[in-house]
Amino acid sequence: MSPRKLDPEIRTALVDIAARLLAEHGAEALSTRKIAAEAGTSTMAVYTYFGGMSGLVREMVHEGFARLERQFARVRRTDDPVADMLVFGHAYRHNAKANSHLYAVMFGGQSLAGFSLTEDDRQYGRYTLVDVVGCVTRCVEAGRFRQADPLLVAHQMWIATHGLVNLELGGYLVDPVGADRCYENLLGSLVIGVGDTAEAMARSTVAANRRVRREVTSTPEAVGPRR
Template sequence: MARIRRDLRSQLVEVAAGLLAAEGPRSLSARRLGKELGTSSTTVYTHFGGMPELVREVMREGFRRLGAELASVSRSDDPVADVVGLILAYRRAAHGAPHLYRVMFGGSEVAGFELTDDDRRIGRRTLAVARDTIQRCTQAGRFRPVEPRILAHQLWCQVHGLVSLELAGYRPADPDDHGDLRHYWRSFAVGAGDTTERAAASVQSALANRIAAE
């Protein structure tokens, strides 16, 4: 029975995220969720206490999955390649669960739900790995001595903007087709202080490592 409850809780998160992303906040109701899962409309209140807390769990589940993807990037002797590895992982996570990604960053507009400071800390903590990896680039003399947090925010803005455009259909959305993206990533590294040749080699190394891992 306990396993069934856990599975139903997870299913509620998945279905709620999908409805929010595909149809917007008006689609989300206890009755609709119950219908989608073939259960009672009271299920949401039994497992979460209400719709706002369900949406909060949707957002946090998204960051848990993103964190797992980022943590899967192995640390190597080439910190710039590791930065590109994190970019690949971020993009892969977004395309793997676009419904969760949209809720994480696009908001839900569900009555009663507002991001808390704890929610935002979860997001920042998840993405701190980028700051730490960029700091390694600076220590290795690949990036100029700038506060790692600044470069991490710059990288996040760039990758988040790219992924948002892809998910909205404004550019090709194949996460395995890197095409001109390798030039974007190389340009980021060069802008951060790396040489064109070393940056290009690191990008190629990261892509080769990703292909080998599949």
């Protein structure tokens, strides 16, 4: 008999259900029985598709970064690389909010089912910064940023945006210091700190905000689960 063909929709459903149960109910909710029951399949599916719970947790991490990468791919390259950089930040925030159930496990904050991040897993996550690093390089080449290590600057942007997102997801950023206002001021300070002028930064902020709905907050199939 030929082996049964695996169903990618079941695989995606198991990942989403596991991540949601974890985010909503904690590590004690992460069991093959509960995951399979919600997916309408048998507990054997977790082993068939992932080799066990540890493999499922790893897939949750990779799926989260895959969705972030697809979100970044929607950011257009324009003749205003600073505006492009700001749109990347908006894309990071939007992806985290749209996939908060996955975001909660992407950075190894919990030890689950014997799983721990490997260096390969972390490198998979770092790889999503490739386009951001390229954008920083263009900012330097355009004279908007002074000469600097693009990889280091991209990491500074990542660290700042990631910290803001954690507070945003936790509901801590409210008016008069809401998340959007904090984001613009935080990234604006960083951009000016690496060489841009306040006037040029203000123009880029306006340009970036005009692009957010089209390039970030709409939800085409390409940014959703893998098929």
